[in-house]
Amino acid sequence: MACIARSMDRTQTREASANPADAIEIHEVDSQRAPVRLPDVGPAILVRHMLGPYLGEADVGAPGASRLLALRAGATLIEDLQLGSRLRMARPFHAIDVVIPWSVLDIIAIQAHAAPIEGLEASSGVDLADPTIEHLIGAMLAPLGEGFFSSRPYLAHLKLALATHVAHAYGRPRPHERLARGGLAPHLLRRAQQILQSNLQAGLSLVTLAKACGLSTRHFARAFQESAGVTPHQWMTTARITAAKAMMRQTALPLAQIADLCGFSDQSHLTRVFKREEGLPPASWRRDHRQTRESCRGVGGVIGAVGPN
Structure with missing residues (x-):
């Protein structure tokens, strides 16, 4: 179990606080159709929800750390983008990527009157088997038939619900420390x-x-x-x-x-x-x-x- 730690600056907090949902990016990725490029949003985590099964090598955890992954359709992975991992997969795959800036998680902690989150505890490249994440992302897929993620207010609500669940389920509160x-x-x-x-x-x-x-x-x-x-x-x-x-x-x-x-x-x-x-x-x-x-x-x-x- 690896502790994914982080930090952020006040500017990022101010930018995200205007509308936290807008800072969360969500994309359908199909590596057979187009190259997979993750957005550069500064310190952030990646939640990848597999829309199909995957069996092949992937770079997980530390940069260059490659290992064989066997994932079911519906599997969910979490990676810390600022550690250098980009969750590159060697074989074709189809997934939903949700990129959550750490500044959004800080806002969630503030609104809940909780301690700031020091990091996430998660195993790189391991399916979380989290039914809440699966259901939330499944709900995000509902508007696909009418145009990809076309219902903006509905999607904003779901994105914040997902980030809040990640913060509460996997967040590690930061102990009080003096600078x-x-x-x-x-x-x-x-x-x-x-x-x-x-x-x-x-x-x-x-x-x-x-x-x-x-x-x-x-x-x-x-x-x-x-x-x-x-x-x-x-x-x-x-x-x-x-x-x-x-x-x-x-x-x-x-x-x-x-x-x-x-x-x-x-x-x-x-x-x-x-x-x-x-x-x-x-x-x-x-x-x-x-x-x-x-x-x-x-x-x-x-x-x-x-x-x-």
């Missing part, structure tokens, strides 16, 4: 570190990271350093070194492959950064710290399980 002066709130710091850790190999721009936390780039960079004691780039470098150490200890992979898996441009880049941070080249460090061959295990899980102390 450190000049720094990030603890949940935002954890969120940023989680995103950095999940993107060691591919890397991540500061603009993207700040957007995922609902902050301006300048504010985020300053607040992250105030809270973590290092810049986001320095934090990621330390995380990459930590991941490389774990792989050198626990696998027999060559240094060039470890460099690539940990996000270094090549082996010489790994060597240069590692020697600067640790005082000796990685090959020497590996000789001193490598486990016996009998205790070595595969690379799976190494990158995701390690991070700076």
